[in-house]
Amino acid sequence: MRLSLILLLLVCLLVGTIWSCQNEVDVSETGSLIINLDNRVGNQDLSLGKATYQNAAGEAFTVTKFNYFVSNFRLKKADGTEYVLPQEANYYLIQEDKPESQSFTLTTIPAGTYIGMSFLIGVDSLRSLANISQRTGVLDPGLGTHEAMYWEWNSGYIFLKLEGTSPVAPAAQNNLFFYHIGGFGGGYNGKKTINNLRTVTISFNGNSAQVSASGRPQVNLTADVLNVFTGTTTLQIAQHSSVMFEDYSANIANNYKEMIRYKDLQNQ
């Protein structure tokens, strides 16, 4: 068996070599792009458990946890075409309590001039239903590189988790509020269920990121917790102190679709 695999590999290598020789002129330069995500509350930096903020409904709150998945990045070129990053290395979990999670590098991007990008907040249905062997790292549902961003009783990732305290949250709940938003839209014998995947489209506001083998362009984005509470729906903690897998969650997803914004970029 091992020998046959080696032989198969040799054949592949041979075919690959011939193929690459024929396309020598097309071998293209690639580079990387660093994405930095800064979590904020309005015009303040997010500070877990300490500062008190106010939402659009005028309710005071603190934040004790703010985690979300971003995935499926696509980069928009100056000529309007898009480069879609390979899916397998295209999932990032941003955690406010893990600063190292707030910066990541997209790699093997064709060299060129990019003027914007789009991505998903959440984990797409294809990966949500993929074989367990294809779900490592932040997608590992059994491992704590992430903290319970997964519903074990209703298989699926939690796309965004916002938890905190507020005087208007029920005393019986220790004044805690919880928003655990997920739902990839189905997989249940074709039935449509809650879909809280949202696409974020970012323009670099007339600037461009120059991707090349030598450069290290960085795009700086901000994510505003206040947007979770406002947008198409004004979310009131007093009325909805705990939202998880339920129809109302779509309102929060419609709000968080707008939470990530472009700040600036640097070409180095």
Add this chain to the structure above:
Amino acid sequence: MNRLSSLKTGFGGVGLVLGLLACQVEEPEAQPQELFQQPANFPQPVYAVDQNRPTAAGVALGKSLFYDGILSRDGSISCAECHNQAYAFTHHQHDVSHGIDNRVGTRNSLPIQNLAWASDFFWDGGVHSLDLVPIAPIENSVEMDERSANVIRKLRASATYPALFKAAFGTDEINGPRFLQALSQFMLTMVSGNSRYDKWVRKEPGGTLTVEEMAGLTAFRAKCSGCHAGELFTDNSFRNNGLFIQGSNDEGRAHVTELPQDRYKFKVPSLRNVEKTLPYMHDGRFYSLEAVLNHYAENVQPTENLDPLLQPKSNSDQSRLGIPLTSDEKRQIIAFLKTLTDDQFLRDPRFAIQ
């Protein structure tokens, strides 16, 4: 596909020749026994066995995990607590399952058998892959009440598990996918397909059914197989079978889909080893097969989303809710259901606690 397999066969042939040249004096290595066995009368499995084919070391690791309380918060509860082999891996004499600190759940534990043929797991089908099943009881606060991340930490720190993972997966790295795949490998081998009924279907020695059991089979096919279909005795669907709504007002499938048309629907369970898996229904409310059949014959309730197969039909003898059954038919059906008991499976040392 065909070309690939012939290529592989070709290379295999080359390998064989080279192997023979390399060591002519040695006997050719015996083919390892296939650990996942598909009974001849079963359909193709749902689980992609090729992507996680059981190996001796993988199954041994999975079995060790299955019987180890390390999966629970305080080390007291293993999978076997609610999945006891003698009762087709269910929790005998418990209507709903008891877990850690003697806490009580809301549902009756399902048998662990023939899971390679299941498409959704648990009474509400909330888990869509066998590989993801173990996380649910581990994290459930009334079952094992542990964080799966902490289980991984405990396994990494243990004296024995790194070596078992190395034997199963080549390196001693312990992570979620490997942990789950090993448990799946063990559970995949838990195939029950050697009941007297199976031997009768396959025309094997010992495969005889009595007149009473044959009459039961005929009645079963006419009255029960609309849901308990095929050789697994389930169509893997979710249905409302008209139970009184009581206790926790469990909405079943709707809990997972949030769809009103799924309220009060539960998985149609397999009936293999059903003689041993009492009590019955999602909340274990019936303690005997007689009670189950009496429900279908006389006590089906017109609750929301009641299954169409249990509704009255104008053009048949089904003039009221439920399934018309005479007392003879009930007795015969129960006699037939007992032919689905697979003693070999219930006593197989491969699945037994060490």
